Amino acid sequence: MNTTTANILIVGVGGQGTILASDILCAAAMEAGLDAKKSEIHGMSQRGGSVFSHVRFAPKVHSPVIPMGNVDVLVALEEMEAARWVDWLAPTGRMVVSGTRILPANVTAYPEGIVDALKQRVSACLHIPADRLLEAAGSEKYVNVFLLGAASKGIDFPESAWYAAIERLVPPGTADANKAAFIAGRNLS
Numbered sequence: 756m757n758t759t760t761a762n763i764l765i766v767g768v769g770g771q772g773t774i775l776a777s778d779i780l781c782a783a784a785m786e787a788g789l790d791a792k793k794s795e796i797h798g799m800s801q802r803g804g805s806v807f808s809h810v811r812f813a814p815k816v817h818s819p820v821i822p823m824g825n826v827d828v829l830v831a832l833e834e835m836e837a838a839r840w841v842d843w844l845a846p847t848g849r850m851v852v853s854g855t856r857i858l859p860a861n862v863t864a865y866p867e868g869i870v871d872a873l874k875q876r877v878s879a880c881l882h883i884p885a886d887r888l889l890e891a892a893g894s895e896k897y898v899n900v901f902l903l904g905a906a907s908k909g910i911d912f913p914e915s916a917w918y919a920a921i922e923r924l925v926p927p928g929t930a931d932a933n934k935a936a937f938i939a940g941r942n943l944s
Contacts, residue, residue, distance in 0.1 A: 759813055760813040761828075765777045766831050772832070773808055778920075791810065791816065826843045829841070832853050851902055852870065852882045853902055854883060900937045901940040907941050
C-alpha cells in the first residue's frame, strides 16, 4: 500500500452492505490509531444501483476522496462493479472481487469474461466465489464482511481493531456471525 495514505475503494450494488463494510474499515483504522476519512455515494442504491465508498487512512488525512489511479485496494462485492472501477487502481493496486453477479435493470444476460479481463489487467486479483462459500457455511448474509476479511491481509491493523469495529457497527445479535465471516475471509486470502 501507499506509504503515506492508504486508499481503499469498496464498490457494490445497493443492498450488498458496501456502506457497512466501509464503516467497519474506517472504524478499524481509527481503532488502530490512524486518522481516517470516508466518502460514499449511494444515490439509487435502493433500486439496485451502484454504491461506492472511498476510505483513506494515515497518521493525517486531508481529503476523503481518492484520486483516480491511486486506489491501493479495490474491494468489489459484484463483478460488473469491479470492471466499472478497475481504472481507479494504482499500478501496484490489488483487487478482491466477489463472484456475485447482479443483473442491472433492463439487462437480460450477464456479460461473460469479466473476471478474465480483470485478471489480465490486474496481476493481484483475488476472485472469490463468496456467495457459494458462505452459503455452504450457512452465513451468506455476510459477504461484505467476508470480503473485507480477505482484503484485510494487506492492511496492517491489529485484529483487535477489526473486531472492535465489527462489534460496534453490525446489527445487534450478528457480531459473532460477522466476525466468523471476517475470519473466514482473512484465512482464505
